[in-house]
Amino acid sequence: MPSNAFFDNYLPIAILTVIGFVFVAVSLFMSRIVRPSNMTKEKLTTYECAEVPVGDTRIHFNIQYYMIVIVFLIFDVGILFLYPWAVQLKNLGAPGFFQMVIFIEILIIGLAYAWRKEALEWTQ
């Protein structure tokens, strides 16, 4: 059996994941035993304020979401580089700090560009 610190630290996560999934499955099953089930055609229609549903939901969607996701992706990857830097900053000293100042400057320039191009506006 493996018995190192890494395995010990992540063992509870594995157990809790299993318990969580089992809990949801058991409670759904419990309700399946107890609940009534009397489906009618009207009950199974999609809710649309009591009207008959019009058209399909899966249509082409607003491009603005795409722009925001792209900007998010840039920042999220940038932030990944900031974690190890933040942990080690006290050891890196002034050179490490100024290198990251340049990195953050580039992120800020990117944000300003996206702002200027109106990628952050919800309505156009």
Add this chain to the structure above:
Amino acid sequence: MWTGDTMTNAYELIVNILTAIGVYDQIYNLFEIFGMAYVLKILIVSVLIAVLFAFVLVTVMFLTWMERKVVALVQVRYGPMVTGPRGLLQPVMDGIKLIGKEDIIPAKADRWIFTLAPFIVFVPALLIFIPIPFGNSLIISDLRVGLLYIIAISAVSPIAVLLAGWASNNKYSLLGAMRAVAQDISYTIPLALAAIAVVIFTGSLSTVDIVNAQGDYWFGIIPKWFIFLQPIGFVLFLIASIAELGRIPFDFQESESELVAGFFTEYSGMKFAMFFLAEYAHLFAVSGIVVTLFLGGWNGPVIPFIPVQITSLVYFLIKTYAVIFFTMWLRDTVPRMRIDQLLNIGWKIMVPLALLNLLVAGFLVTAGVI
């Protein structure tokens, strides 16, 4: 076997208590005979996980009651009063009611994804609790990347929201899910940046190290909580986490007056209950993280003759409930914003402010001021 003086997590605490009573060695030897010493460890960890799970569920039930009571308090009503003393058993009755409810899957919905979404929303809401220190050595697992783990796990919930909204095949659900995802990813950036500013001061991502770094006092009176070092970071983190939770004033994913119930419009019965439980588990977890990062975690005045594990748990819960009460109070007094205002505040005010805050924090640490 565990040896040493410091206890870092609840497993070692249990082993320590069992050793003090004098039964651990016997149990250990019993398992050793069958060559299954590791099974004992898995057993103890499973019991701890079960305790955590029960604790979280009870807390969640209490929070649903508390939410109604706080709303009632603000609106000068009584709130639930009938079931149990002061209506305390109301969440139990809700659970019984929801178990007996019909589980409707709309004919046009994607059946598998529709059923999968409650699992994916509920399990990560539990997993966040693993590295949260509830008290001195009352932590399930002190991960070395604890803070990164918390932010990574909480980024799973937008996926579940998107699955739920897409699978329902309902226009309100889809709009609610899209808004929720746009909002979640917009506010993850200032959230993570504010957390990184704290990491600069501690030099560690472990939640236990972050709490220990806040244990001292300035001039013997003012506690060294990061809220005093990082006031801007605290405000940014609090606003961003309320937005991540999707609570008023940021509740676009389920704004009742526009989108019926947002991404879980089509859910009923126990599947709806899972979304409901996950929402309140998230609220508890996020308040715990705010306390851990900025309000000194379980630190507080030491009281003689009472074990530090108990006093620290009490301090942690008091602070956490204070944060939870604040968010509920905010819900009752602030109107909802518009979606474009929300994204403007997120990207044009909070992200630049968080970057600036990070640079200032980095400068202070590098210059050796703090």
